[in-house]
Each structure stands twice: as C-alpha cells, then as structure tokens.
Amino acid sequence: MAAxxxxxxxxxxxxxxxxxxxxxAYVATNEKPETTTARKxxxxxxxxxxxxxxxxxxxxxxxxxxxxxxxxxxxxxxxDNMQVDSREGKTSAxxxxxxxxxxxxSRKAAxxxxxxxxxxxxxxxxxxxxxxxxxxxxxxxxxLMNVVRGKVKLIVFKxxxxxxxxxxxxxxxxxxxxxxxxxxxxxxxxxxxxRYAKFLLLKLIRLLPSHRANILSSFHGQILSHSxxxxxxxxxxxxxxxxELYANSTERAGMVKEFYGKEVALFSQKKEVDNEKAGKGLSxxxxxxxxxxxxxxxxxxxxxxxxxxxxNNPDKGSVRHAIVHCATWEYLxxxxxxxxxxxxxxxxxxxKLRRDLFESCTELLPxxxxxxxxxxxxxxxxxxxxxxxxxxxLKAVKPHIERMCLDDxxxxxxxxxxxxxxxxxxxxxxxxSIITTPETLDTLVKSPQGRRAIFYLLVPRSRRHFxxxxxxALGDTDNARDGVRIGTKxxxxxxxxxxxxxSKKSPVVRREEIRRGSSEALLKWIEERGADLVREAAxxxxxxxxxxxxxxxKSPASQTLLRALATxxxxxxxxSASSSAHPIDLPHASRLYKTLLQGGHFNHSLKSVExxxxxxxxxxxxxxxxxxxxxxxxxxxxxxxxxxRNGSFVVAELCGALVxxxxxxxxxxxxxxxxxxxxxWLSTSETRKGIEEGEKDGARGTKVLLDAIGRL
Numbered sequence: 060m061a062a063x064x065x066x067x068x069x070x071x072x073x074x075x076x077x078x079x080x081x082x083x084a085y086v087a088t089n090e091k092p093e094t095t096t097a098r099k100x101x102x103x104x105x106x107x108x109x110x111x112x113x114x115x116x117x118x119x120x121x122x123x124x125x126x127x128x129x130x131x132x133x134x135x136x137x138x139d140n141m142q143v144d145s146r147e148g149k150t151s152a153x154x155x156x157x158x159x160x161x162x163x164x165s166r167k168a169a170x171x172x173x174x175x176x177x178x179x180x181x182x183x184x185x186x187x188x189x190x191x192x193x194x195x196x197x198x199x200x201x202x203l204m205n206v207v208r209g210k211v212k213l214i215v216f217k218x219x220x221x222x223x224x225x226x227x228x229x230x231x232x233x234x235x236x237x238x239x240x241x242x243x244x245x246x247x248x249x250x251x252x253x254r255y256a257k258f259l260l261l262k263l264i265r266l267l268p269s270h271r272a273n274i275l276s277s278f279h280g281q282i283l284s285h286s287x288x289x290x291x292x293x294x295x296x297x298x299x300x301x302x303e304l305y306a307n308s309t310e311r312a313g314m315v316k317e318f319y320g321k322e323v324a325l326f327s328q329k330k331e332v333d334n335e336k337a338g339k340g341l342s343x344x345x346x347x348x349x350x351x352x353x354x355x356x357x358x359x360x361x362x363x364x365x366x367x368x369x370x371n372n373p374d375k376g377s378v379r380h381a382i383v384h385c386a387t388w389e390y391l392x393x394x395x396x397x398x399x400x401x402x403x404x405x406x407x408x409x410x411k412l413r414r415d416l417f418e419s420c421t422e423l424l425p426x427x428x429x430x431x432x433x434x435x436x437x438x439x440x441x442x443x444x445x446x447x448x449x450x451x452x453l454k455a456v457k458p459h460i461e462r463m464c465l466d467d468x469x470x471x472x473x474x475x476x477x478x479x480x481x482x483x484x485x486x487x488x489x490x491x492s493i494i495t496t497p498e499t500l501d502t503l504v505k506s507p508q509g510r511r512a513i514f515y516l517l518v519p520r521s522r523r524h525f526x527x528x529x530x531x532a533l534g535d536t537d538n539a540r541d542g543v544r545i546g547t548k549x550x551x552x553x554x555x556x557x558x559x560x561x562s563k564k565s566p567v568v569r570r571e572e573i574r575r576g577s578s579e580a581l582l583k584w585i586e587e588r589g590a591d592l593v594r595e596a597a598x599x600x601x602x603x604x605x606x607x608x609x610x611x612x613k614s615p616a617s618q619t620l621l622r623a624l625a626t627x628x629x630x631x632x633x634x635s636a637s638s639s640a641h642p643i644d645l646p647h648a649s650r651l652y653k654t655l656l657q658g659g660h661f662n663h664s665l666k667s668v669e670x671x672x673x674x675x676x677x678x679x680x681x682x683x684x685x686x687x688x689x690x691x692x693x694x695x696x697x698x699x700x701x702x703x704r705n706g707s708f709v710v711a712e713l714c715g716a717l718v719x720x721x722x723x724x725x726x727x728x729x730x731x732x733x734x735x736x737x738x739x740w741l742s743t744s745e746t747r748k749g750i751e752e753g754e755k756d757g758a759r760g761t762k763v764l765l766d767a768i769g770r771l
Contacts, residue, residue, distance in 0.1 A: 100265075100304045103429045105379045106462040106469050175213070176220050179206050183223045186230065200230050204238075211242040221255035228262045236263065240270050247277045248286050251294040260297055264305050275301060275310050280324065282317040283365050289317075289382070290368070290375045299380040303430075311385070312340065318386040319344060320361025322354070341389035342396065362390045363412065370420045379426045384433035390416070391439050395539070398443075417448065425456050428469040435535075438475040442536035443561055449480050453489040460493040464503055464512035474515050474533055479540045481564040483572040491516065491573065495580035497587065504598050513601055516577040517608040519570060523660065524604075578609035585616040590623040596647040603651050607659060607671040617679055621686040624652065628694055629702035643698050643706045655679050656712035677730050680716035684733040692740030699741075699764060700749030707753070707760030713737065714767035738771040 185191075186199035204227060207214065214220035228236050240263050243250060250256040264271055278298065281288050288294040302314055316323060323344055339346075341362065348354045366387055369377050377383055397409035417440055420427075424440070427433030437456075441449055453476060456463060463469035473490060480486050493499060494512060503509025514524045520533060537543070542560030562569075585592070585605055592598040602620070606613060623642050630641040642648040654660060658676035659669045688695045695713075698706025717734040740746065747765075754761035 102300055102303050103381070103468070105426050105429050106459045106466055107379075107425050109462075175206070175210060176217070176223075179203065179214070179220065179223050182206055183226055187226050196230055200227060200235070203227060204231065204235050208238070209242070211239055212246060215243070215250065215256050215259060216253050218255050221253075221259060225259050225262060228259060228266060233267075236267055237270065239263070240267055240274075244273075245277075247274050248281050248288065248294070251278070251288060251297040252286070252291050254293055257293050257297050261300055264297075264301050271301075271305060272310060275306060275314065279313065279317065282314065283368070284317075284321070289377050289380075290372055292375060295375060295377045295380060298382060302380070302382040302385075311382075314382055315340065315386050315389065316344075318362050318365045318390075319358055320365070322357060322361070340392075341386075342393050345393065359390070359393070359412065362386065363416065366390065366416065367419055370423060373423055373426075378420075378423045379429070381430045381432065384427050384430045384436060387416075387420075387427075387436050388432040388439075391436055395439065395443070399538075413443065417444070421451055422455060424452060425459050428456070428463060428472045429466055431468050434468040434471050437472045438536050439539075441472070441475050442479050442539040445561070446480075446482060449476065450482070450485060452476070453480075453485065457489050457493070460490060461499050461502065464494060464499075465506055465508050467508055470508060470512055471529075471532065473512065474519070475536050477515065477519065477573055478533065478566070478569075479536060479562050481562050481569065483569060483576060486573065487576040491577050492580075495577050495584070497584050500581075500584050501588070504592070504601050507597075510597065510601055513581075514604055516581070517574055517604055574608070575610050578611045581605045581609050582611055582613060582616045586619050589616060589619040593620060593623055593642055593648045593651060594645060596645075599647045599651045603654055606655055607674045610673055613674075614678075614682070617682050618686060620652075620655075621682055624683075625687045625689070625694055628697040628706070641698075641702075643709065644703060649705055649709055652709050653712050656683070656709065656716045658716070676716045678726065680713050681726070681729045681733045683713055684717075684737050688736065688740065692736070695737070696740055696746050696749075700746060700753065704750075704753045704758040704761065707750075707758065707764045710741070711760060711764045711767040714741075714764075714771055718767075718770050734771060738768070741768045741771070 182199060182203045186196060186203050188196075191199075203223070207223065207227070211224055215224050224239060228239060231239075243260075243263075247260060250260045260274070264274055278288060282298065283289055286294070289298055298314070302311055306314065319341065326347075341358075345355050345358065348358075366383070369375075369383050391413065394409040394413050397405045398413075401409065424437050428437050437452065441452055444452070456472065459469075460473070463473055476490060477486060494503070494516065500513065503512055511524060514521065518524065520530045522530070525533075540560055540562045582605065585602060589602060592602050606616065606620075626641060628641050628643065630639055630644070643652075655674070656676055656679060657668050658674060659671045661667070662669050684692075684695075695706075695710060698704070699710050714737065717730055717737060747768075750761050750764060754765075
C-alpha cells in the first residue's frame with residue numbers, strides 16, 4: 060500500500076549530536092539588558108591555565124536547555140501527528156517512540172512543581188527570544204514574573220529552571236531584581252553552592268549594588284568555617300568573582316577577615332576592633348591589641364591554619380583566587396615587619412613562620428602569580444629566601460615562563476628573580492634561555508607585556524619602558540635584598556644597611572651578567588628577523604633597544620637591518636601599506652635608523668642625545684654607506700630627492716655620524732673612506748638641486764640635510 064513519503068524525525072539517540080543553534084540577530088532596539096561595564100569584567104586567569112575557563116558566570120541564555128526537551132515542551136503535539144511508512148518496521152519504531160515519549164512526560168509530571176515549571180518555560184521561551192522588541196519583551200517579562208512570584212526558591216536550584224530566573228534578572232527592572240533578591244534572602248550560601256543557582260547569585264551581586272553588601276555579609280562565618288564556602292568547588296568561584304570584580308575595599312576587608320580566626324570575628328561584633336585599623340588588614344587588627352603578644356600569636360596561628368587548609372586542598376581550586384592571595388600577603392607582610400623591627404625572638408619566630416608557609420605552598424606558587432597580591436607573595440619569597448629557595452621557585456615556574464611574560468603581574472615575579480638571584484647561570488638556564496628562544500621572542504614582541512620582558516633583560520627599570528608605579532613596585536624587594544631597614548631611605552644616613560641582605564652580589568654586576576647572557580640570542584634573532592621587525596612600530600622599539608644595549612658582535616644584525624633599507628626607492632607599489640612601503644617611508648622605521656646613527660635616544664629633558672656605551676654609530680654609518688649606498692649611492696640619493704623625501708633626516712644623521720664621532724670608531728680609516736664616498740654622492744649639482752627642490756615643495760628636513768652635507 061502506497062503511503063505519502065514523509066520522513067520521521069530520528070530519535071536523539073539515532074541522530075547523533077544535535078547541531079548548534081545559530082545565533083539570531085539581535086533586533087530589539089534601545090535595549091540594555093545588562094550593564095555593559097559589568098559584562099566586560101573578567102577575573103584574572105592563572106598562568107597555569109592554557110585556555111580561559113568559563114566558570115565565573117554564564118551569561119548566554121541560548122542553548123542551555125536541551126533542544127529536544129524544548130521542542131517536546133513547546134510543540135510536542137506535532138510529533139503525535141507525524142505520518143510514517145506503513146511497513147511493519149516503521150510502525151514498530153513509531154510505537155516505540157510514542158511509548159518513550161509517554162514515559163518521559165510521566166516522569167516530568169512526577170517531579171515537584173512540574174506544572175509551575177512547565178508554565179514558566181512556555182513564557183520564558185517568549186521572553187528570552189532575541190528577535191523581539193524591547194516593548195514585547197517587557198510584556199513577557201512581566202507575565203513571567205507573575206508566574207514565579209513567591210516561588211523563586213522552589214525552582215532556582217533546578218537545572219532546567221534556574222535559567223528562567225536568570226532571564227528575569229537579566230531583562231527585568233530594578234524592582235523585579237530586588238524582589239527576587241528578597242525571596243532568596245537567607246539562602247545565598249545555598250545558592251552559591253548550587254551548580255546552577257550560583258550564576259543567578261553572581262548576576263544579583265553584579266546588577267544590584269545596593270544589595271551587594273547584604274549578600275556578601277551573609278557569607279561571614281561560612282567562608283572558612285561551617286559551610287567552608289572557599290573550599291567548595293562551586294561556591295569558591297562565586298567568592299572569587301565577588302572579591303576580585305565587584306566588592307569594594309570595605310567588603311573585601313570583611314571577607315579577608317575570615318582568615319583571622321573566630322577571636323577577631325567575636326571582637327569585631329563587640330566593636331572592640333577599631334574599624335579604621337581593621338581597614339589596614341591583618342597588621343591593623345594586630346595594632347588594635349597593642350602589646351598583648353598572646354592574642355597576636357593566636358591570630359597569627361589562626362591565619363596560618365586557615366591558609367594551610369587552602370594549600371592542603373589544591374584540588375578545590377581555591378589556591379588561584381585573589382582572596383587567598385590577599386590573606387597570604389597580609390600574613391607575610393606582618394612577618395616581614397617582625398623580622399625588620401622586632402627583637403631577636405620575634406625575628407626567629409617570624410623566620411620560622413615564613414619557612415613553614417613557604418614549604419606548604421612551594422608547588423602551588425605558579426597558581427598565585429597572576430594577581431597583584433599573589434605576585435607580591437612570590438616576590439617576597441624570592442627576596443627573603445635563600446639561594447636554595449630561589450632555585451626551588453624558579454624550578455616551579457619554569458614550565459610557565461612564556462605565559463608569565465605575557466601577564467602584567469606574573470612578569471613582576473620574573474623581574475624580581477633577575478633582581479635578587481646571585482646565581483646568574485641558574486637564571487640563564489631557567490628563565491633567560493626560554494625568553495630568548497626565537498619562537499618565544501616572536502610571541503612576546505607582539506604585546507606590551509611581552510616587550511617589557513625583553514626590555515628588562517637589557518634596560519631594567521628604564522623610565523622609557525616602565526612606569527613609575529612599576530619601578531616603585533619592583534623596588535619594594537630591594538630592602539630585603541640589600542639589608543636596608545624598612546621605613547628608611549636607601550643610600551641616606553638613616554638607611555644604613557644592616558649587613559643581613561639576602562643577596563651578596565652587586566646589582567650592577569648582576570645586571571651586566573644578565574645582559575651578557577641574553578645578548579647573543581637576541582642579536583641572532585635580529586639577524587634572522589630584523590627585516591620584518593622594523594616594519595612594525597612596536598617591534599622596531601625592541602630592535603632599537605637590542606642594537607643599542609646588547610653586548611657582542613652586532614655586525615650581522617646591522618647588515619640585516621641595512622639590507623632591508625637597500626631596496627629601490629620609492630617602492631614600486633603605489634600603496635602605502637607597511638607590507639609594501641619602503642622602510643624609510645615608515646615613520647617608526649625611519650626613526651629607528653636615525654636613533655642608531657645618532658648613537659642613542661634623544662633626552663627631551665636634557666635636550667641632548669644619551670650615547671650608548673655599547674653601540675658604535677660610526678661603524679653602523681660605514682656599513683650604511685657600503686650596503687645601502689652600494690657603488691653609486693643610488694638609494695641614498697633617491698631617499699633625499701625622490702618621492703616624499705622621507706630620508707632627509709636619516710641621511711643628515713648619517714653625515715653627522717661620519718663627521719662627529721669618527722674619533723670613537725674602531726676603524727677610523729673606513730670612516731674616512733665612507734665620508735668621502737658619501738660626500739661625492741651628495742655634493743653633485745644634480746643631487747643638491749633635487750634636495751633644494753624638495754625644500755621649495757615643503758619637504759621636511761631638507762635644510763638640516765643641506766647643513767649636514769656642508770660639514771662633510
């Protein structure tokens with residue numbers, strides 16, 4: 060018997076994975092469901108994580124529920140009316156499908172609040188649509204709120220209904236958000252521990268600043284005791300986001316106070332702890348107790364115990380959270396003050412406590428370097444540790460060197476390691492050799508953080524590349540390294556060293572050894588990649604610093620840079636794109652060659668050039684004439700007389716390098732020959748006429764060039 064050929068939709072188990080639903084265009088106009096600034100906030104990512112985890116907050120409403128389940132709920136009636144082939148096999152499959160569907164519906168009906176969830180889902184499907192206007196969405200949101208009002212706690216912990224409340228918070232008004240927040244009051248900790256409700260709680264913390272303090276205060280007493288939220292796999296991410304992204308300084312201080320133990324919490328409730336001093340952290344709380352050493356010892360013991368509970372459970376993931384790093388740094392800061400200002404007993408006790416903490420978290424240090432406080436903790440261990448401690452730390456972070464170089468806070472650990480480690484051979488093996496591999500350099504040079512890591516090998520703490528804030532932060536560990544008392548100024552009479560610094564080698568000697576150890580690989584990299592690097596603005600800065608301050612034979616690298624300039628001018632292509640333009644027409648490249656020819660950077664404060672002792676501009680000028688000029692000086696003349704004449708300043712500096720610095724050149728004879736050859740090219744009437752025409756046309760640098768030619 061013939062039957063109409065209709066294909067039955069295959070069961071989920073037969074059809075393979077459901078295809079991903081394409082994102083629909085967002086057509087609702089003038090609709091701002093969430094604060095855009097809050098949406099952009101992201102928690103810092105540990106350097107041990109190769110891909111960014113999506114655990115902080117899931118804001119995508121699409122695709123959360125199973126598509127087959129949605130269709131079964133919303134248009135399941137159509138499935139019962141599907142026409143199928145009348146053959147016996149097809150009939151059996153249809154009957155089996157009907158039986159399975161009936162079983163599925165009966166199971167859903169048996170669940171608590173199934174009717175409520177079913178109705179809410181239908182309205183929610185309309186409210187979350189991405190193709191409706193703001194006015195239509197407002198109608199559906201109001202209807203959805205009426206459905207779930209008073210029943211939020213009943214459904215928010217369910218995997219297939221939590222999204223419904225999240226949509227209300229996302230698109231609802233402030234009044235509706237506050238209503239939901241009030242219904243959840245008393246269950247915030249339970250919501251934080253729930254795999255699905257935690258996302259709703261984070262939305263409330265972010266979008267309801269007026270209720271944030273109440274939500275966070277409800278966690279007090281449960282962060283490290285009772286519920287132990289910080290050691291809960293789901294709740295810890297809520298605390299981490301709240302602390303790092305949304306809480307203010309007072310709220311953060313209240314969360315960190317949980318580490319101080321029950322005694323501090325009790326005194327805080329009785330108002331016996333000065334709030335102003337408590338705002339200073341652990342050191343402020345200890346100041347409140349004055350000279351009561353027993354209480355101070357109990358508080359330090361409580362902090363030590365709480366930190367140990369975190370470090371002894373690394374599988375919980377709490378070690379990488381900023382709240383833990385903040386508490387750890389406050390503890391170490393107190394110990395540092397005890398070592399620098401305490402009596403002999405205090406010094407011994409502080410050293411013992413610091414040693415215990417170091418041994419408990421040695422293997423976990425790479426998990427901490429990505430936050431400001433965590434980076435400061437590791438840097439403190441480096442500054443106050445022994446040579447053996449530093450070797451252990453460098454071994455722990457060695458697999459993550461490249462990612463640390465690309466992180467603002469983590470790279471500070473590497474910089475401090477270079478500042479305090481006397482064993483520069485260990486640094487060369489564990490850090491420098493990794494940074495200076497060609498593959499790593501190609502990655503680092505593309506970001507500001509990566510370029511700073513390269514600069515620190517050659518010009519550490521230079522104001523040209525490091526901010527005042529960064530330089531001051533790096534200087535925080537100098538006192539411990541050099542044995543200078545805290546609170547005094549190094550180099551002054553009040554800042555006399557105690558002779559107990561943790562490093563014995565002079566900082567100047569250490570920097571020279573690091574520069575020497577990294578120079579060969581850096582110059583080799585310029586030799587291989589210089590022609591491409593000078594075409595990019597940021598990369599050309601790195602090229603300039605390497606050429607000026609590295610040590611060793613720079614001739615091969617110089618020749619690579621000059622061969623890039625020796626191509627015919629102007630470029631054959633009419634486009635001005637950096638990929639096809641002549642290097643002299645690229646402002647950053649032209650500036651690089653000018654800097655190398657003048658022997659260093661121009662200091663605008665002193666109005667003079669800071670000559671680098673490690674660079675010979677005359678030797679570079681001689682190579683310039685030989686490689687770029689060739690036999691007849693065509694390119695040198697063309698960059699001054701053709702096109703945009705962007706080579707005027709460069710050639711002027713070339714003349715100056717051969718005239719003014721010949722006495723410091725390693726080869727005076729070669730410099731004299733190059734000067735005579737250059738003078739012969741530029742002194743011809745045809746060349747001077749072309750330069751003078753450029754002056755009439757308004758070309759820049761022609762007057763400077765003519766004056767320089769006159770001095771040849």
